[in-house]
Amino acid sequence: MEITSPPPCPKTVTVRRNPPRRARPTPYSAVPLSLPPSSKTSSAIRSFPIQDILSIDIPEKPASSESTSPEESSDSEKLKVFLRIRPIVTQQKVTGSLKIGAQKSVWPQNPKKKDASKTVKAGGRKKIESCLKVNDSRSVTLCPPQSVTDVRRTKSEIYEGFSHVFCEESSQTEVFERMMNPLVVDFLKGKSGMLAALGPSGSGKTHTVFGSNRQPGMVSLALRQIFSQKESCRFKRTFYLSMFEIYSERGKGEKIMDLSQEGGDLYMQQSNIKGLKEEVIHDAQHAESLVASGMLKRSTAMTNSNIQSSRSQCIINIRCDLDNLDEDQSCTAILTIVDLAGAEREKRTGNQGTRLLESNFINNTSMVFGLCLRSLLEHQKNPKKPLHKHFQNSMLTRYLRDFLEGKKRMSLILTAKPGEEDYQDTSYLLRQASPFMNIKFESVEEQPLGNKRRTQTLAKADLAKRVKLNSSEACMDDEVKGDILHQPQKEAIFTALKADLLVCTELNSEPDKEVKPTGSSQLPVIISMKANKNQSTKGSITDQAKKARDYQILSNFSRALWNVLKEYKNKLEASENEADFLRHNLTAEKERSAALEAELQLMKASYSSGKVPMAEEIDEIHVTTSVTLLPVCSNTVESENQADEQVSYSNHCEEHVDPTVASSIKDASSVKAALTLLKAQNFEEHGQ
Numbered sequence: 001m002e003i004t005s006p007p008p009c010p011k012t013v014t015v016r017r018n019p020p021r022r023a024r025p026t027p028y029s030a031v032p033l034s035l036p037p038s039s040k041t042s043s044a045i046r047s048f049p050i051q052d053i054l055s056i057d058i059p060e061k062p063a064s065s066e067s068t069s070p071e072e073s074s075d076s077e078k079l080k081v082f083l084r085i086r087p088i089v090t091q092q093k094v095t096g097s098l099k100i101g102a103q104k105s106v107w108p109q110n111p112k113k114k115d116a117s118k119t120v121k122a123g124g125r126k127k128i129e130s131c132l133k134v135n136d137s138r139s140v141t142l143c144p145p146q147s148v149t150d151v152r153r154t155k156s157e158i159y160e161g162f163s164h165v166f167c168e169e170s171s172q173t174e175v176f177e178r179m180m181n182p183l184v185v186d187f188l189k190g191k192s193g194m195l196a197a198l199g200p201s202g203s204g205k206t207h208t209v210f211g212s213n214r215q216p217g218m219v220s221l222a223l224r225q226i227f228s229q230k231e232s233c234r235f236k237r238t239f240y241l242s243m244f245e246i247y248s249e250r251g252k253g254e255k256i257m258d259l260s261q262e263g264g265d266l267y268m269q270q271s272n273i274k275g276l277k278e279e280v281i282h283d284a285q286h287a288e289s290l291v292a293s294g295m296l297k298r299s300t301a302m303t304n305s306n307i308q309s310s311r312s313q314c315i316i317n318i319r320c321d322l323d324n325l326d327e328d329q330s331c332t333a334i335l336t337i338v339d340l341a342g343a344e345r346e347k348r349t350g351n352q353g354t355r356l357l358e359s360n361f362i363n364n365t366s367m368v369f370g371l372c373l374r375s376l377l378e379h380q381k382n383p384k385k386p387l388h389k390h391f392q393n394s395m396l397t398r399y400l401r402d403f404l405e406g407k408k409r410m411s412l413i414l415t416a417k418p419g420e421e422d423y424q425d426t427s428y429l430l431r432q433a434s435p436f437m438n439i440k441f442e443s444v445e446e447q448p449l450g451n452k453r454r455t456q457t458l459a460k461a462d463l464a465k466r467v468k469l470n471s472s473e474a475c476m477d478d479e480v481k482g483d484i485l486h487q488p489q490k491e492a493i494f495t496a497l498k499a500d501l502l503v504c505t506e507l508n509s510e511p512d513k514e515v516k517p518t519g520s521s522q523l524p525v526i527i528s529m530k531a532n533k534n535q536s537t538k539g540s541i542t543d544q545a546k547k548a549r550d551y552q553i554l555s556n557f558s559r560a561l562w563n564v565l566k567e568y569k570n571k572l573e574a575s576e577n578e579a580d581f582l583r584h585n586l587t588a589e590k591e592r593s594a595a596l597e598a599e600l601q602l603m604k605a606s607y608s609s610g611k612v613p614m615a616e617e618i619d620e621i622h623v624t625t626s627v628t629l630l631p632v633c634s635n636t637v638e639s640e641n642q643a644d645e646q647v648s649y650s651n652h653c654e655e656h657v658d659p660t661v662a663s664s665i666k667d668a669s670s671v672k673a674a675l676t677l678l679k680a681q682n683f684e685e686h687g688q
């Protein structure tokens with residue numbers, strides 16, 4: 001039987017795809033391919049831990065800072081927003097009082113008023129539902145009345161987070177204790193502060209701030225509290241009172257009026273009020289009488305909302321000069337109380353003419369006040385947002401600039417009317433003002449000075465003494481010198497004040513203080529163990545704390561960076577080891593494949609010629625190829641080509657050789673077995 005030789009092996013070309021294929025997995029080899037030991041360590045490197053670094057919790061002030069006192073730790077405190085709900089006034093009561101008011105004044109000519117009277121006449125006593133429900137001491141729910149829900153779908157809203165909610169039954173004393181007393185305590189310690197009352201017309205701002213004879217307000221109660229303190233032998237406190245209003249006369253711009261007995265018109269230069277008179281106050285009674293006479297001068301008028309509606313913004317300043325008698329030094333603190341005129345809705349008040357112009361001024365000032373605080377809040381939330389200079393748009397906000405820019409402490413009391421018909425006003429107030437509770441006072445001055453307020457004050461008494469003490473203020477600018485003749489040597493006095501602060505039950509709440517009796521005073525005097533720190537020390541402590549914080553951040557960052565670099569170095573070493581190992585394996589495989597290829601060529605030639613190759617010849621091929629191909633195998637690309645050719649050849653064999661043989665050839669380790677099989681077949685054919 002004639003043996004038909006298989007067609008010649010076509011020249012196979014390895015086509016490289018574009019993009020080039022990745023290296024094939026190393027074909028099965030007799031040589032086991034073990035992974036290099038280093039590959040075990042080459043786990044994926046985590047990304048740079050920037051988040052970890054940023055989330056490292058670094059205390060604002062180092063815990064080790066022994067100098068941090070409880071007072072200093074409250075550097076960043078939130079604006080306190082209180083809410084006071086005034087009692088509901090029955091319709092009959094309102095209109096009744098309006099009737100009385102109407103006899104005194106012809107203003108306003110509001111047709112609605114007549115309608116209201118009619119309603120009362122016709123309907124008699126009418127029960128008014130409350131739209132404001134107190135949930136707890138810090139939150140309220142505003143429920144829309146039926147009339148509003150009928151028109152549009154309005155849901156109940158919860159407002160929470162107030163420093164305290166004073167319900168309708170809350171007394172003036174309760175409000176004072178919770179809201180005003182902390183400010184007074186700070187004031188007596190040398191810290192300035194402000195309380196501002198905000199709310200719609202007739203909601204009880206003036207009632208809260210000034211009160212009445214029967215129910216004294218915050219000003220009177222604060223003055224009583226101030227003068228109830230016993231004097232220390234080392235310190236002399238002198239209190240001054242000034243009072244002025246900002247108003248608009250028939251809409252012709254803003255004006256300032258000194259509300260002291262002999263006071264007249266004042267003028268404003270930038271944020272400074274020029275010519276404001278201060279009265280020295282010796283006792284609470286005297287001070288209260290001054291406030292009462294000032295109130296008589298204040299512009300008020302009857303409106304639909306309020307029988308005696310404030311038509312101006314009223315500001316009261318109580319200043320305390322604290323003199324250290326031992327060291328001839330002094331410091332100043334100011335307690336400011338602001339009674340804003342209540343925002344009014346034209347529809348509601350029915351104001352016309354002059355009242356309407358006044359209304360515009362009042363609403364404008366309230367709006368600017370709110371805008372300043374909103375801008376501050378937004379700026380604090382996102383420092384990229386600029387702190388707009390809204391304060392420039394009204395005299396009041398110009399005067400209160402430091403407070404409205406978060407540089408000085410302030411508290412707000414929102415007064416609300418809970419009646420159904422007051423829903424719109426109350427809703428507006430809560431929506432606008434409740435977010436202010438998130439405002440922070442970042443770097444509140446520990447002891448804001450009178451000269452910072454830049455109010456030109458001319459105290460009637462103590463002038464000679466002031467001039468004497470003023471000798472140490474040579475470095476002050478002229479304006480400031482004019483403003484406050486008595487320049488307080490604040491640092492030393494503040495230190496001494498801390499060391500010799502009078503005990504009063506309200507003040508004595510700090511745990512790290514030691515109480516010692518003094519010879520001169522019957523009351524024990526608090527001796528602060530940390531009293532020898534003055535303000536410059538505080539400044540340097542703040543700097544040190546900042547530096548320590550920066551250092552801690554940087555060291556954490558560099559530590560994290562170092563760890564990442566170390567991980568990358570390990571990974572690099574592992575990869576190099578792996579590459580060496582693979583290169584070595586590849587070389588060995590190339591040698592083997594070259595030897596097998598040569599052997600196959602020989603076998604093919606022998607098969608076609610019918611001559612069986614001798615075992616020696618095959619061994620010779622192995623030796624030759626392993627020697628000659630070594631340098632070639634070092635070239636990876638060429639080796640890959642050869643590997644491709646080998647596979648191509650194997651494929652070819654699959655097509656043209658007996659399937660049993662082809663499968664054997666594919667398997668590199670079974671080549672010898674294939675050869676034996678071929679020999680046997682050849683032998684059989686030749687034998688036959």
Ligand SMILES: Nc1ncnc2c1ncn2[C@@H]1O[C@H](COP(=O)(O)OP(=O)(O)OP(=O)(O)O)[C@@H](O)[C@H]1O
Nearest residue numbers: 086087201202203204205206207306309310341342
């Ligand atoms: N908590 C309260 N308890 C009793 N009466 C109150 C209370 N709040 C307000 N009133 C009374 O309501 C009336 C209006 O209050 P008030 O003048 O204080 O309002 P207002 O907010 O200052 O208004 P405006 O902005 O128009 O001056 C006053 O007669 C006052 O006595």
